Amino acid sequence: MTSFRIEPVTPTVGAEISDIDLARPLDEKVFAELMEAWHRHHVLFFRDQDMDPASLQRLGRRLGPLHVHPQGDVEGYEGILAIHTDRNSTTYSGSKWHADVTCDREPPTASVLYLATVPDSGGDTLFVNVHAAYDALSEPMKRFLEGLTAIHAGASRYGGYFGTRPEETRDGAFPEAVHPVIAVNPATGRKMIYVNEIFTERIVELEDAESRLVLEFLWSHIAQPRFQCRFRWRADSVAMWDNRATQHLAIWDYWPQTRSGYRVTVKGPPPPPV
Numbered sequence: 627m628t629s630f631r632i633e634p635v636t637p638t639v640g641a642e643i644s645d646i647d648l649a650r651p652l653d654e655k656v657f658a659e660l661m662e663a664w665h666r667h668h669v670l671f672f673r674d675q676d677m678d679p680a681s682l683q684r685l686g687r688r689l690g691p692l693h694v695h696p697q698g699d700v701e702g703y704e705g706i707l708a709i710h711t712d713r714n715s716t717t718y719s720g721s722k723w724h725a726d727v728t729c730d731r732e733p734p735t736a737s738v739l740y741l742a743t744v745p746d747s748g749g750d751t752l753f754v755n756v757h758a759a760y761d762a763l764s765e766p767m768k769r770f771l772e773g774l775t776a777i778h779a780g781a782s783r784y785g786g787y788f789g790t791r792p793e794e795t796r797d798g799a800f801p802e803a804v805h806p807v808i809a810v811n812p813a814t815g816r817k818m819i820y821v822n823e824i825f826t827e828r829i830v831e832l833e834d835a836e837s838r839l840v841l842e843f844l845w846s847h848i849a850q851p852r853f854q855c856r857f858r859w860r861a862d863s864v865a866m867w868d869n870r871a872t873q874h875l876a877i878w879d880y881w882p883q884t885r886s887g888y889r890v891t892v893k894g895p896p897p898p899p900v
């Protein structure tokens with residue numbers, strides 16, 4: 627028995643949690659139960675949460691030290707990023723499968739997204755379990771991938787797609803990092819596929835053409851519906867994902883309506899190789 631209700635969305639990924647108020651400080655027992663549910667389901671969804679940047683920041687700090695996005699914070703709120711799309715938007719966050727900010731040397735371990743305003747319909751977010759995707763690979767393919775590393779770069783996303791200039795970023799330059807292609811989630815010890823379509827540019831040890839083919843295979847493998855769940859937002863919902871165990875994809879099918887809220891990300895050590 628837990629202090630709140632847990633309803634799995636699929637057997638593979640995602641659970642809806644009810645009878646909990648995230649805007650209030652969680653006591654040790656409830657927090658421990660929440661962490662247990664989170665590591666079992668990888669992304670948790672909550673409805674009817676009365677959050678604002680301050681309470682979201684407090685919840686983020688409970689999960690660990692806050693991570694500052696390369697494009698900066700909402701003024702006055704360290705670690706908080708505005709997620710906002712309206713009729714004037716030309717780009718949006720999450721347009722391809724990805725984990726958040728893997729171009730950082732220490733990519734976030736966790737992200738929590740709160741949406742206050744949502745369109746009448748649409749604007750769903752899809753999540754995929756990259757442990758399950760790894761488990762489904764053949765043993766020879768797992769052996770081939772283990773030991774490889776890949777370059778993750780922020781330039782095309784932040785510079786090309788969002789039009790941010792390097793001098794406007796957190797470090798005055800776009801982040802870049804090398805991570806293992808197959809990594810271990812320190813929270814659970816499970817192996818996972820750790821390349822994604824937004825940030826991963828190239829597998830270091832392969833020729834360009836080989837790298838492209840292997841990455842394209844992994845991206846299409848990850849995107850299979852059997853590893854996924856889909857979250858339909860309502861106003862005042864929260865999604866809290868393990869940014870190692872999952873990747874996500876946001877759908878922009880609601881123009882010209884507004885979808886708006888805040889995301890907090892939590893720092894962690896780089897995911898270790900197998």
Ligand code: SIN
Nearest residue numbers: 709719720751876889
């Ligand atoms: C993101 O964190 O990539 C945005 C996700 C979303 O807006 O659903």
